[in-house]
Amino acid sequence: MSSIAPPTCDTAACEGRPFVDGRKVLCNGIVSDWEGPVQEVYAPIFKEGTQEKILIGYQARMAESDALAALDAATASWNHGRGAWALASPAHRVAKIQELVVELKKHREQIVNVLMWEICKTSADAAKEFDRTMDYIQGTLDAHRELLGGDNAFKQIGGVLAQVKRRPVGVMLNMGPFNYPFNETYCTLIPALLMGNSVVMKLPNVGCLAHICTMEVYARVFPAGVVNFVSGAGRTTMPPIMQSGKVDIFAFIGGSKAADALMKTHPEPHRLKACLALDAKNLAIVMPDCNLDNAVAECVTGSLSYNGQRCTALKLMFVHESIAAQFTEKYCAAVDKMKMGLPWESGVKLTPLPEPSKPGYLRELIEDAEAKGAKVINGLGKQENGAFVRPSVLYPVSKEMRVWHEEQFGPLCPIAPFSSLDDIYAYLDETTFGQQASVFATDLTKTGALLDVLANNVCRVNLNMQCSRGPDFFPFSGRKSSAQGTLSISEALKVVSIEAITAAKDDSVGQQGMLALAADPACTAVTSLL
DSSP states (O other): OEEEOOEEEEHHHHHOOOEEEEOOOEETEEEEEESSOEEEEEEEEEETSSSSSEEEEEEOOOHHHHHHHHHHHHHHHHGTTTSHHHHHHHHHHHHHHHHHHHHHHHHHHHHHHHHHHHHOOOOHHHHHHHHHHHHHHHHHHHHHHHHHHHOEEEETTTTTEEEEEEESSEEEOOOOOOOOHHHHHHHHHHHHTTTTTTEEEEEOTTTTTHHHHHHHHHHHHHHHHHHEEEEEOHHHHHHHHHHHOOOEEEEEESSSSHHHHHHTTTGGGOOOOOEOOOOOOOOEEEOOOHHHHHHHHHHHHHHHGGGGTTTTEEEEEEEEEHHHHHHHHHHHHHHHHHOOOOOTTOOOOBBBOSSHHHHHHHOOOOHHHHHOEEOOOSSSSSETTTTOOOOEEEESSSSSHHHHHHHHOSSEEEEEEESSHHHHHHHHHHOOOEEEEEOOOOOOGGGGGHHHHHHSSSSSEEEEEEEOOOOOOOOOOOSGGGGOOOTTTTTTHTTTTTEEEEEEEESSHHHHHHHHHHTTOOSSSOOOOO
């Protein structure tokens, strides 16, 4: 690998760095000082002229007993469905979520700055993550209002008068990722709270500081035990929580092997409601009649936005052999033009990688592919220094190579030529992934058979555009090992709740009883009039 200049920060820029003192814990509604082991949190950026990384905060390294204390607080808050939050009216919970938004927005500047320094999102992307999260919360509130409208309707069928409502499930274990630590976590956290569940939230080891900034907010807004934070090593803190059998909902974004390992430790896995967004190896399929410039532009952005550290990134590109030479030439030129720099610098597209082990892993994939016949074909490929890793374009890749099968989750761009759709189908037959695909063609009617097959193997097919999650109103899911459950603004509310029916005979006595319950402000099981 060739060397480039490492990510360094001059004195003026260093003065704008955040410092988040995470030597504290949020448990049972109280933020208390942490006296135990601490992990220093560094930005993957060096001080100018040194090999010294920049300290930007601390994280508490909790033990098994600390994690179980957080779980006990959530369990006590739920109290078998008798807790204050579980029994609160929908209007009260809505008001509390709205209060949370007001308080979070006061911390916007701090959280955006933390996202830039800790996980090296560009300033625009960091701001977008915060703002999109606030938009997601508002969308969830709107969807919740519509859900309540349906819940409040009475059903009269077959001599039975009933009302069907969505009720909370219990205690959620929420584990978000490093790459979207704020947004992805809130996509399940907010619906869970809105529906009346209590939560234990495991902070990602990389990307923890954005959450630590919010501890006092959660302590002020919610009743004791409704939201509890756990930080430190997941292998230490998560198994005992799951082994307790007290977790009812498991919201997890990460690798399928880690999810499987945790779920297997639950003593009653059949009752565990899982909402999992897992590995993905999204395909780009570039047909011979495509608009080449558009295909290249979308594939560059789709494969390398945020350094390729997105589950929805294009991670394997199939290009028809008749245009492979033209595509790779244009693609490599565009990749090598991408500006690398620090997140706050103007025009930057490539930033330092926050995971310390990622550069070494990408080197392994490149070496394996080269040993089996692929080459790095872009001029600036195979260049790195510290957390700076320029993208490498591998061509031609084949199924003998690790990069064909593994989710690289970084700036490594494999391209495979194909001669017929049978090559695509063969890949789909063998892959363990099934999230999304992108198809690039001018005459889409010629791709109908391909699109039908893709729709039965992935959960979103994108036409002449890169893969993406949004808009958040669309369902976000996956087949095979890419997901369990569906996330969207409306679907997330259903994932973290369960239908419960209050029913009576549809006669005068039953109707009078239902009317009395509907008029009783202390009852939330029946809440509207006939």
